[in-house]
Structure formats: structure tokens, C-alpha cells
Amino acid sequence: MIDVLYFAWVRERIGLPRERLETTAATVMDLIIELRARAEHYAWAFEDITSLRVALDQELSSFDAPLAGVREIAFFPPMTGG
Amino acid sequence: MIDVLYFAWVRERIGLPRERLETTAATVMDLIIELRARAEHYAWAFEDITSLRVALDQELSSFDAPLAGVREIAFFPPMTGG
Amino acid sequence: MQVSVQAEPFDLGALSNDFAARASGAGAIVTFCGLVRDNGGSLAAMEIEHYPGMTEKAIAAMVDQAITRWALVDALVVHRYGRLAGAEAIMMVATAARHRADAFAAAEFLMDYLKSRAPFWKKELSADAAEWVAATQADEAALKRW
Amino acid sequence: MQVSVQAEPFDLGALSNDFAARASGAGAIVTFCGLVRDNGGSLAAMEIEHYPGMTEKAIAAMVDQAITRWALVDALVVHRYGRLAGAEAIMMVATAARHRADAFAAAEFLMDYLKSRAPFWKKELSADAAEWVAATQADEAALKRW
DSSP: OEEEEEOHHHHHHHTOSEEEEOOOOSBHHHHHHHHHHHOHHHHHHTSOGGGOEEEETTEEEOTTOBOTTOOEEEEEOOOOOO | OEEEEEOHHHHHHHTOSEEEEOOOOSBHHHHHHHHHHHOHHHHHHTSOGGGOEEEETTEEEOTTOBOTTOOEEEEEOOOOOO | OEEEEESSOOOHHHHHHHHHHHOTTOSEEEEEEEEOOEETTEEOEEEEEEOTTHHHHHHHHHHHHHHHHTTOSEEEEEEEOEEEOTTOEEEEEEEEESSHHHHHHHHHHHHHHHHHHSOEEEEEEOSSOEEEOOOOHHHHHHGGGO | OEEEEESSOOOHHHHHHHHHHHOTTOSEEEEEEEEOOEETTEEOEEEEEEOTTHHHHHHHHHHHHHHHHTTOSEEEEEEEOEEEOTTOEEEEEEEEESSHHHHHHHHHHHHHHHHHHSOEEEEEEETTEEEEOOOOHHHHHHGGGO
């Protein structure tokens, strides 16, 4: 089981801020492919991964990172703080 | 007649903050040569002009600048503001 | 080090004075404050979303790095989230160092990192539209200098 | 523009808040504050001499140049003279711009110019000595980047 969090327009497209999923995805990209196949609005949120960032257990990571041992994954657009 | 002002260690070496002088010096450097000849402590204040700056009528200037029309000349070390 | 991620407004002046008073041995204090910009007459409002937990950790890591790299006496980051009105203060950074070059460099470093590496997302709200602020090439490029 | 050359202490926080409140349309406020440094335990005192008349004109010219070059919304310089105790604030600069890069650059420009082109001279006073602060090569070199 993994907690999946969405922020900003990723959250708006998917329609919820977080969910708990059962997955066998080995990497972040595998999980994205699973999510895209779930429904139209997931496909829309994940259509262009160059406009997305990912954090694993609250650390910025990359799409080819393995998910083994990860408890929390977050998807969001590039940050705009400051 | 010209007002001559001294600041920081130039003032301390000469022993006064300002004086009014009659001079026929054509340039700043001519005036410095006149002043050096006045007394030992003037010679000491003006011994190394690379460690001095000059302002004519409150604008930074150079040692070869003409004195014609100048009412106020100031000698001081490099500034240390901020 | 002082890091605060908060919904409440903060007082730039009071925090600056407290920071300066604590910065024993410093010769230079730099502060930066980001404000909601007034876009041509009509004050915009702003909604700021963040990632609770990650935000504090990411900022503390940046501040640690700045303190070490520029031998800072102290550093502070305050960043708001939630709904902000036009001209309200969004965030502030303060750095204290012995010399001005270090205080300036550290403040600019922290700003560049907060812009692109702290998990905040801004949405600009006007009378008839709401739009997520896009990250810029310039902000991403600014990180390369450090 | 606000320029003040004064013997009296100033309130960094109050001036920062007033400056930010007036800076309508700005997205970025940078302040710099210079303090009398505590040199290893014993607080130093400082005596600052200046050239009344020239000082105000020289600073106003620098501020004008900064406002034009970085399209500043506003800028402020306050600089004290006379006797200052250890840890007291010597001077401050504030700049307001739409974007942070301009506010930072203008504040650094003003600091570099105030250091080497405004007619102030600092004397450091310790228990047993008084010494004029020497201008540094680094400060003079800093002007070259502008």
C-alpha cells in the first residue's frame, strides 16, 4: 500500500488530494502508466510528465526511481514558491 | 579665496577641519605643492597622494583638475561608508 | 535558524528587528520580502498551496546549506500559504553574516531555491479568473549559478 | 526616494514596514543593514565622520542611478554619523522592484557605491586604540561589476 498525494493542477485534474493505493509498480513511471489507465482524468493529469515533478517520502526524485519501501509518493507541477 | 576642507586622518594630521586660503594655484596638484611647503604637518598629510581623494565643490575630482571658479576643495582618504 | 511555514500574516519589521538583535557578531543583515503584486490597478489575490511536512524539511535543508556555505551567523525563512490579498507579504528571508557579500549571496541563493525547490504552488486570482502561476525558465536557470 | 544622513539611531523594522507599505506595485523588497561588528567578545565602538552637503548629494545621485537602471518602484538610504556603540545599526538600504533580481542588484549596487563613493570615514575605537578603517581593494574592485 502506498499513499499517493496530488498538488496544484494535478490535484484539480484528478479531483482529490490523496488516495491510498495497492500497486505492484516497480518504479515511479510504472505507477504513472497504471494511473493513466485508470480513467480519463488520470490520463489527463499524467499526459505530459515533463511538466510534472515527483517526491518519494518527501524528497524530490526521478521518474525511473524504484518504489520498493516507499510509503508516500507525491505528484505536482514545478514549484512556484518565494 | 578658496575654502579648503580636511576629513578623517587628513584633518587630524593638519590639525584643523577647514581653512580659507588665498592661492594662485592653477590645479589641485599645484595647491598640494603649495600646502606641502607651508609646514611639516602639511607635508605629512600630503606625502602620498595615492592615498588621498579630492572633491571640488562637493564632486569627486582628480589631481590635475583646474581650480578656476572652484569655491570649495576637500581632501580626504578613500571613503569607508556603508 | 528559524523556519516558519504558516497561514498567518507576519510582521516584516518586527521579525527583521528581532533577527538583527539576535545576530551577535554580524556586520551585515540582508532581508528579502515577497509581496502579492498589484497587476495594473486591480489588486490580485493569491492562493498558495503547499506540501505539509515536505515544505519544512526542504526549507530547513536549504537554510542548512546556506549557513554552511556562507558561514552565516544566522538565517530565517518565513513563508505563508493559503489565501493572500493584494499587496500582502507572501514570504521573507533574512541572512546575517560578518560581511555583506556573504549575506547578499546567501539571501539570493535561498530565494532561488525557495522559488523552484520548495513545494509551494501559487494560484493568481483576479475578478474573473484563477490561474496557476507557471514556473519560468529564468527561475530554473537561476539555480545553475550556485 | 528617501535619503537621510543622521546622527540619531533609526529603527530598521519600522522603516522596512513603512517602505514596504508605500511600495505599491512592487513584488520584491530587499533591505540591507550594516551593524557595528563585535570583534571577538569586546564590542567595538565606532566614530563616523562625513562631509555635510556632499554626502546627501552623492547618495541622492547613486539612488537616482539605481532607480533608473533597475526600474525601481522606490529606494531608501539611511546612514548615521557620529559615535556608535557595538552592535548598533550604522546604515540601511531598501529597494523595491517588481522582480527580485532587480531589487537584489540595486541593493548591492547601492552598497558598493556607499562603501567607496559616499564621503564617510569610519574610525574603530577599542579600549586602548582608535584606528581609521582602511578602504579595501575588494571594495574598490566591487565597483567594477556595475
